[in-house]
Amino acid sequence: MKMVVMFGMFFVLSIQPMIMISMLIFTVFLYSMYLYWSLSSFWFSYMMILVLMSGVLVVFTYMMSVLPNESFEISSLVLLILGVVMMYKSNFYTEFYQNISLGSMKIWEKMTMVLSMFLVIYLLFIMIMVVWLSVMERGAIRIS
Secondary structure, eight states: OHHHHHHHHHHHHOOSHHHHHHHHHHHHHHHHHHHHHHHSOHHHHHHHHHHHHHHHHHHHHHHHHHOTTOOOOOOHHHHHHHHHHHHSOOOHHHHHHTTOOOOTTGGGSHHHHHHHHHHHHHHHHHHHHHHHHTOTTTOOSOOO
């Protein structure tokens, strides 16, 4: 969960859309690994990756077509936070295995419910935005 929080901080601190989308992709992968280890079942995390990544990849493709030549800059604050996190020794493996339960409703428990609800609401928001942007009368934002 520490890595998910770290990627969430990078998501908030980033300015460029490509960094934001890549942080969201890493967050989805880490959260699905957490669900796999906590539920002892790969099916729910696999379905979550399929649904969320399809929405994120639609946004990724659209942003790549709109912003193909934008320069890629990283702020010094992001580099500082990344350096501190990389130097911190984490017990990533044992953190997930200390509280293993076989219940399928563990994702709605107190610790993971906020993140699950955020991902569900985010996916709904992205799907609504894609439908809104793909109306034929409006066309794309990109001007050729």
